[in-house]
Amino acid sequence: MSKRYVAMSTIFVLLILISSATITTSTSATPGRKISKKPALLARYHGNNDENHNNLDVLDTHGRNPWTREDEGSHFPCGYELWFFQVFVRLENGEAWDIGFTVAYFMDRVRGKYTDGVSFYRIKHWSRQSGKCYDFLHPDEFPGPLNITKNKVDISYYNNTMSGIFPNYYFHCEDRENDIITDMYCHAASMPHWVATDVSNGILVWGTSGYFKAGFIPWLEVHGTITINGISYNATGVGYFEHDFGSALLLTPFKPSSLKTMVNNTKICLSAIKWYLDEIFRNGIKMMDSVGWCTDYFVGWDWCWIAFDNGWSIVFTKAAILGNTEGLSPTLLHFTKNGRDYMEICDVYQKVRSFKYIERGDIYIPLDFEITAYKDNVKIFLNFTVKTEMSEAFNKNRSCTFHCCGDVSGHYYDGNIGVSLRGIYSIERSRWLLPIKHFSIKIEFILPPKGLGFSVRITSHLAGVEVFFRLQVAPTFDIKFYIQPTPSEMRKYLKIDPARISLFSFH
Incomplete structure (x- = not known):
């Protein structure tokens, strides 16, 4: 979510941005051996999600109801909307897995009206045993096969689904490329929260294109199944849920919006910068x-x-x-x-x-x-x-x-x-990515009781060199300086791994 920042207001834009994570989808049939499901446990997660029951009657300690039905459902048409689950589970065979599932769409805006854009779902599975990541991303021209509903989470995208309303959710996602299918029932053990509630009442500015809101639930009790290569395993763990939406054009953050929107966004940014600086200086640098x-x-x-x-x-x-x-x-x-x-x-x-x-x-x-x-x-x-x-x-x-x-x-x-x-x-x-090669500067300070001094390291891929200088005055006096090829240049031209090969040095 971002691009070229010319004013301090944009600093805060990025400061409070929430990023999307992964995408998963679900299927109606789960291959592999059958798993016995406990009716009482499933009732806990599904029993109250009927149309006539209001699950948003739980308040936080300040008496606020942070999410409404409208917040949870689709906001089509809008510039950007995303639903995202991230969970960590342990399987019955002892293996630990991380799972990310994202569904999102982006729209363009022409003469004040939203036009078709792109949608995608993304499913990621990580095995904590092997460390391997299984990543599947599928984009479409929006709206394509994506189906969404107002006033609740009710999403279908090919064979993948998300459903529910606070505090109970369910998702099903199929990574057919890696033969992994996941079904998860999620119960919120924490209240929803809007990003930057204290800062800007939950309103996030995105360049000059508009605003968005990002709400999340940081603790879900999760249980379900993961089917890997046709074999299903019971899984339990914890999870996270996020829903973002707004008028912001994430792919073109500096596309102009209405004058009124730009004025309001500037006011929000200035107020947020003041809050940020007050917090920093109150605690002391x-x-x-x-x-x-x-x-x-x-x-x-x-x-x-x-x-x-x-x-x-x-x-x-x-x-x-x-x-x-x-x-x-x-x-x-x-x-x-x-x-x-x-x-x-x-x-x-x-x-x-x-x-x-x-x-x-x-x-x-x-x-x-x-x-x-x-x-x-x-x-x-x-x-x-x-x-x-x-x-x-x-x-x-x-x-x-x-x-x-x-x-x-x-x-x-x-x-x-x-x-x-x-x-x-x-x-x-x-x-x-900027249209220039990598360039970096790092300054490290040697502070008591380790000593007193500093070092500077400058790396330029355009020049193909790394420059290092260190001056230490305590507990002993020492100066070190060298210039050497960058690691990428060593691999490319010298055909060796990076090492301390100096073009010029003294110590």
């Missing part, structure tokens, strides 16, 4: 041990869902804006302990421990990383470790997405108690 800028981070966003073993959950979105890769990070983090009260945190710092180089896009995508978040007396530190392959998708408009899953650990501290945290996460990173 923290000392950072590294900062970085990179062309890979100029346009795009990261979305991440985290489910902890103790029942807490976090959903955060990080803007890939103006090249910032490390240090103070333009992130909006939603944290809940009980599934009813949400804390929105934007004072977030990131440090990347490892990257994966994607040659097709000449882009580096973070793998393992750390974040530290602050709000008042609350501090959350999290360490992310990838455990699966990363799915990759490149589109004609130079946008691309990368999605993987892993384990997370860390701790929470609020001035009174400290809690160790462990759990699982799923993260999708979306980027718009």
